Amino acid sequence: MNQYLAICNIRQQLLETIRQSSDENMTQQLLRIDSELQYFLEKDIDFKEIVDGLDDSIFITDAAGNVLYVNPAYTKNTGVEPDEVLGHNVADLISKDKIYTGGAVLDVIKTKKSAFRLSTTYKTNPPRMGYVVGTPIFNEKGELRQIVASSRTIISLKALKDDFQTFIKEIHELDKKPIDKKSDERLSEDLIGKHTTLANIWTIISHIAPSDATVLITGESGVGKEVIADEIYKNSRRNKKPFIKINCASIPANLLESELFGYERGAFSGANVKGKPGLFELANEGTLLLDEIGDMPMDLQVKLLRAIQTQEITRIGGTQPIKLDIRFLALTNSNLKEKIKEGTFRQDLYYRLNVIPIYVPPLRERLQDLDELCRFFIQKFTDKYNCFFELTHRQLDYLSHYDWPGNIRELENIIEYLVLCSSGIGQVDDSVLTGLLNISRPGEEPMEDMDFTSAVARFEKQLLEKTLENSHSLRDAGQKLNINASTISRKIKQYNIQYPKSPGNSGE
Secondary structure, three states: OOHHHHHHHHHHHHHHHHHHOOOHHHHHHHHHHHHHHHHHHHHOOOHHHHHHOOOOEEEEEEOOOEEEEEOHHHHHHHOOOHHHOOOOEHHHHEOOOOOEEEOOHHHHHHHOOOEEEEEEEOOOOOOEEEEEEEEEEEOOOOOEEEEEEEEEEHHHHHHHHHOHHHHHHHHHHHOOOOOOHHHHHHOOOOOOOOOOOOHHHHHHHHHHOOOOOOEEEEOOOOOOHHHHHHHHHHOOOOOOOOEEEEEOOOOOHHHHHHHHHOEOOOOOOOOOOOOEOOHHHHOOOOEEEEEOHHHOOHHHHHHHHHHHHHOEEOOEOOOOOEEOOOEEEEEEOOOHHHHHHHOOOOHHHHHHHOOEEEEOOOHHHOHHHHHHHHHHHHHHHHHHHOOOOOOOHHHHHHHHOOOOOOHHHHHHHHHHHHHHHOOOOOOOOHHHHHHHHOOOOOOOOOOOOOOHHHHHHHHHHHHHHHHHHOOOOHHHHHHHHOOOHHHHHHHHHHOOOOOOOOOOOOOO
């Protein structure tokens, strides 16, 4: 019997009950129910027919995890027939030698919150991996009534990832209106460019931040990956819980495991006699950021994979597993696919981390944001050093034609230096900027390759020498550069400048 006929029969029973009822309150309640049923009849909405027609797998259980329903797409996507799961408890189905591993239903039962997990079914060859979203359904008393788990296969997600830029553009088209004022106020001003090339990333953050999905943020060094991670945390439901950050490349490999997972007392020579909790435990109920994940040793990648998959760790020297509830964010400037080919990064860990991929473009690919970024950093450092500064149009042109190998971090350092060099007059000579960028002005020869510090020192020295040549005293040079004569004297000694060069120059 389809849903339409079922509702018709229920309405007939309700109307008969209403005619026979002498209780006015009950009659009013029944009339309200009848009105709601009539709405569905008029709209001809058959929800079972809709769910049966979805491409997504739908898997519904009761509050105890007993399977009530699976749609046809579930069988198509997993190879599991309905009679293999209907009436069974989810806990009895989970195992490689049974139906599947992973899934979200048990987590929803435990936490009474939505859960995002990977699941692998073993009824096909090869096994099929899917991404599962578990959603709790509550009754009017707030008690858990059912769990709905919807999923897609990794194959469909991989197709989406291969065309990810198109996917991002489509999200942006769906969200043409700017993020509403409340949402915009929640997002930090540290993420500059939300009206140009970073608009798509802002949209993604607003969608995925409230979830518990694992996020892999990739991009060159200095593009602002950690800023993106900070935004996700600040706009998540865990923003009042711990936010633990660890740089996997900065800790020696022999110490990294104990830092992550902790150790029991006496676990190894030199260990704290009381034992020590690891960063996983410190991040419990919060968020754990794994920076430079591409540099994690292979032997630890296996343990990390298991910890993320099971939300469970065991301390070094311990025997009892510790259950955890953590959201993971991973950052890397490495090409993980290349590392997989080279055998230095596990493919299964990559797929576990790459649930929500966010690629942060280098500054040379988002030069539309350069003007806004310059204004932001100028404001930041003029406030910090209590001075005025502005770039000329020609200097902005120099900046826009630079390749920016150091990305946003390099731009920030350069603006800070320029603000300090302006010495209160609000501007610097073009030579200072071109020296920092290691580029030539028209008529100038390009400089040889040198690092940032060397470029700064060279052009300070050149600027001082040129100014001193055209000044009759240190005081005069100081007035031209808007710095104290004592500062010039100190710089002369620092750069070993020959002054005075002739008897006609005075040091006073």
